[in-house]
Amino acid sequence: MGDLHIREDNAASYRELFGEISREADVFVLTGDLTDLGLAREAELLAHDLKACSIPVVGVLGNHDYESGEQEEVKRILRDTGMHVLDGQSCEIDGVGFVGVKGFAGGFGRRMLGSFGEPAIKQFVHEVMNETLRLENAMRQVRSKRSLVILHYAPIVETIESEPLEIYPFLGSSRLAETIDRFTVTAIVHGHAHRGRYEGRTPGGQRVYNVARHIEKPTGKPYAIIEI
Template identity: 45%
Template structure:
């Protein structure tokens, strides 16, 4: 893999497609065709988890000439129609990962939505009321799904670069800017543990609109917050970033 040609990954998150957004990202997707080899969209594809919003996004994706991979976000679960949203977007050639993986251009991609739970020494623990345990179990289960997807990739080709897509953050650094009271609901270090253990190349997430654009795990793996509000705070009208892998 030493002589593998690098690929240009365009990444964005938190599109929040509304029923009135037909054609709104057309120029952005055309620009991605020129600048990237693949597009990643890290959750909150729709605004209220409605099928019509997914159809509008799907119609917009039709202009893309590069593969597009994504994960669902919390907004996509709002109405309990996440399976329909996934199916609609699949009809427009978008691959939604939920504990699965895919290899494109000799790069491996694995994705889950992720969940909250807090970070480092302030992570919530499996103790107390049943509802609190269920909350923590959800975070652990999402990390385990990601771990299984990455394990399968390592078995197939251990030398292949591994890219992780999430909606929730794996580290505290990229949510700084949000109110500290919200930290337990914006991500979980369980995700970072998996990313570090499996020696991932780079990870992308969204969700934290007021967060920070870039950080790294304790093992120096780069993590990007590609929520559109974060990108546009860095540069006016910016809707995606490009990272070479």
């Protein structure tokens, strides 16, 4: 599940839902935008609710978690709960390898933004290239036969369908899928696109799931159950 967008002024608690997930699954995966403004106080509220989890928690941050420049403190708070916050790293849980990066924007297919023109454009493209390099390095560390790639930004266009066309380039990048398809993975999950589609495949045929909280899933719940 992703895109919780925890806010200080929102009294809603996820404790009951997290407890339910702990009874239904073996590992709880979070795909970023855990906080709304990237504030340490918001992360503390989430950390309090994560105490209801009796299973391992692993995930990545999203763009909202960087908004206030407190992302390192957000990571620390969440890691203090025992959560595996991946930022270009991998970990293994019960024989399954988990690889995670935030990812970045840039567009899809032939319409991807190229590194040409103004320095600002080149820097933008450099950001996603850096994320894909970190993703590739992390994937090379996985020794498990089963693996899950965790992103915030989308690696394919199919799982962002129903979003406004004008914002497609800001929802993800095909460069992420190109990197993943150099390996064999069991599944890929992401968030970020609140009005996207649940399931799609990379050009190499690997399964991709948009698990943002707002997406309709087969469970009928805010979370998806994926067997690895």
